[in-house]
Amino acid sequence: MPVANTEIAELFERYATLLEIDGANPFRVRAYRNAARTLENLPQSAVSMLEAGEDLSELSGIGEDLADKIGAIARSGRFDELEELQDDLPASLAEIAALPGIGPKRVARLYEALGVERLDELEKAAKDERLRKVEGFGARTEQKILDEIARRAGRQKRYRLASAEQMAAPLLAYLRDHPGIKEAEIAGSYRRRKETVGDLDILVTAARDAEVMEHFVAYDDVEAVIAKGSTRSTIRLRSGLEVDLRLVPAVGWGAALHYFTGAKAHNVQTRQIAAAKHWKLNEYGLFDGDERIAGKTEEEVYQALGLAYVEPELREDRGEIEAARDGKLPELVTVEDLKGDLHCHTRASDGRDDLETMARTARERGHAYLAISDHSQHMRLAGGLSAKRLREQLRAIDELNRGFDDFRLLKALEVDILEDGRLDMDPDVLNELDLRICSIHDALDLPGDKQTERLIKAMDDPRCNVVAHPTGRLINKRDPYRLDLERVMEAALERGCFLEINAQPQRLDLNDRHARMAKEMGLKLAISTDAHSASGLAFLRFGIDQARRARLEPDDVLNTRSWPDLQKLLCRN
């Protein structure tokens, strides 16, 4: 497998951290970080761009030098400069720099003064009260470091969006409940609907004498108050999730919302536009000298800068600023655009509810159709259907459909793609279905070329319509299969197959970057819940979140269509 963009980004990121500890020019450090981010957000692989003869130095933040370095890494899989630097500075210093409150300067000082290279050595030095003897460190910092190391031992770094939502919603309601608080919104990556969030940034406006910060830190799910000031406080919830609250003036509400929604790189861009007009944009507003010329609403800020309003999901510095300037922003798909759901399970395999409950719930949710796609027999643990049991289900679906005039259950199956790429069901039975969802559930660790061939072979079968959860990743739990997704997408496009954005909160597969790659290739996607219960049908909106981040418009999504239109699209002959 070629070197992935994320691997190169990781190398640059590590290099940047060590450079920083080494005391290098901070702008040089930033250049590596910027390049890492550009690579991570790139819809196609840098290596394939190089092979196609494209000039990487045309990418933003990548100049001649870094383009050469990417080329060298692509060829050798190694980053020589990083290895050289690691001869002087142990790579493990980066872990110490990752502790909150510890930055490159303090890491360097600890390394020089105490020879501390690793976290366990740092912990020992803190316990021996040797840290407090180092200039710039005191007893409190020593204790903070010990607490942090202890806490770190059993904690995930980032929270899945849906998990964060479960903690955020009641907290937001608690804040809005306070009579002195006028407006309260969650900004940050949560508002951008990123698949995972590291912490929550909440903004509020309030009456002058409202004791907002007291109310905030008194929330009963607070485990620790990390900071408490008059305009900003930070707490840690019992789950470990940290929450920042900022009290902002109402007159600058829009500017604050914009500033704290980010992403950082998007903000830098907008601030540069302001600077070019000799204005200043900060979290309090857009200023011409001392005069505030915008800031009450986000719309006002964008408009003053000569930009169309950019939806939060797009604010990642992935070309949205240019699009906003040129009036070329996409009309993002919304959950209301979806006419139905193309992937779910019932009690017949590993779902919890029966056909009728699933149908009734989907119809109540406003769906015009719901594809019933239980597992095929290869998925023994999930109670996969044999041809016989599937045919029984098809009869039951016909029976139920007779009772609806504004809704339809679609006959489908989540067919296992066997290790050799064949579909796990008799072709004659597959032909009786409205559509076939195909997916991989075993032999996840095949080499990348084998896994890619397997998927393409499955799509060679004219019965294959949609490849479900195409990369198999589980957020924070399981990496994607080794797979050449670009080849898979090309093959899907050639064959009239489609891929899925699986809306299960732990899957979100395809992710935002891959979905955007599909869009740019002209490949349409299904957004499906893969619900295993009637309540799971509500997950569609998490799929929509990622689709919007990928710039998908209604036309890019299969299930924005009525069933007759969708049926035409699915027909492969």
Place this chain on the structure above:
DNA sequence: GCCGTTTTCGGCCCGACTGTTTTCAGTCG
């Protein structure tokens, strides 16, 4: 190290909070 209707050299976003200081450096977002 990148980048240019501010510049091919000299900039590169900036304000709040903390802890260790006693006027500020370091860190963070």
